[in-house]
Amino acid sequence: MNFEISDDLKALQLRTRRFIAEQVIPLERDPRQTAHGPSESLRLELVARARDAGLLTPHASVESGGLGLSHLAKAIVFEEAGYSTLGPTALNIAAPDEGNIHLMEAVATPSQKARWLQPQIEGKIRSCFCMTEPAPGAGSDPAMLQTTAVRDGDGYVINGSKWFITGADGASYAIIMARMEDGRATMFLCDTDRPGFIHERTMDALDACFTGGHGVIRFENLRIPATDVLGEVGQGFRYAQIRLAPARLTHCMRWLGQARRAHDIASDYAARRHAFGKPLGSHEGVGFMLADNEMDLHTARLTIWHCAWVLDQGGKGRRESSLAKVICSEAEWRVVDRCVQILGGQGVTHETIVARIFSDMRAFRIYDGPSEVHRWSIAKQILRHAGGGSE
Missing domain, CATH: 1.20.140.10 (Butyryl-CoA Dehydrogenase, subunit A, domain 3)
Structure with missing residues (x-):
């Protein structure tokens, strides 16, 4: 293992460090920082600053507009971004979007990437990942998944509840984990304004660093077309x-x-x-x-x-x-x-x-x-x- 940092990576580290110090830390006491994370207005301003600095969504592929960082390069840049409570939001590398971008690049179809992933990489929209459920549903044990997806015509009907869904309030789309009739889990993509996707409330929490806070979501006969299955059925x-x-x-x-x-x-x-x-x-x-x-x-x-x-x-x-x-x-x-x-x-x-x-x-x-x-x-x-x- 050679952990020597290349000159190019050292330059990127320094550029990120300066950006955080000069452009992000001064906004930490901005009144648009709420108990449920940075407001959308503050997020968009931070994203615009990172875009101008050439640091937006650095983990995304070069083809889609990112810097195509290796995991080791991410370790350097993400630590520098984390030096401010607003840094990950600015660089568009905060949870859950960072993980969702990685998953979508690996699994989504070209049309799904054009519809959801590319605007997300550009910092125009946010996402959430709907996995955790209230008891007796999935928490630390994903095998306890209770949310169901039933085949209906050319699509699926989803019913169930999720909570601790980070970034739910204001997210444009969600990745939903649901159990099929045969017991296998499948991931679905869903616009959050679709009928049957119900954001019930935002939970009060110790942390205040994630835009959109942590939401409680209910799916009530939520209809998802087969084209919006993420990856293969049963491979969730x-x-x-x-x-x-x-x-x-x-x-x-x-x-x-x-x-x-x-x-x-x-x-x-x-x-x-x-x-x-x-x-x-x-x-x-x-x-x-x-x-x-x-x-x-x-x-x-x-x-x-x-x-x-x-x-x-x-x-x-x-x-x-x-x-x-x-x-x-x-x-x-x-x-x-x-x-x-x-x-x-x-x-x-x-x-x-x-x-x-x-x-x-x-x-x-x-x-x-x-x-x-x-x-x-x-x-x-x-x-x-x-x-x-x-x-």
């Missing part, structure tokens, strides 16, 4: 893996930037703030927290780069993405938690952005699979290869 779970392994990793990349931002703020404070006759950081209790932060950031970055390398070599990266999801989500969370402690009173107010990062990041240990589920999956693999224990 296989396509979910195409999306989820890279998407877990890109979460790690973006949040690494957030953790680094919090660490920089806390380090600066510890160097300037005096207590008991010397700088705060000179006290071992604080200095050791800064050192632990540096080690956690380093560990997370190396983990991300290794997993990205595996994907770039053609590996599926499922095991690696589970490892990365747990290692990075917990390491980056520890960094931000320590930063709150170092900042003291300022850490629990919005005098700095650290409290906001703290609130946003807590969910990272849950979405795309809680740490406990990934540990359980990793343990099963260990026992299977060891020849002991049961599934």
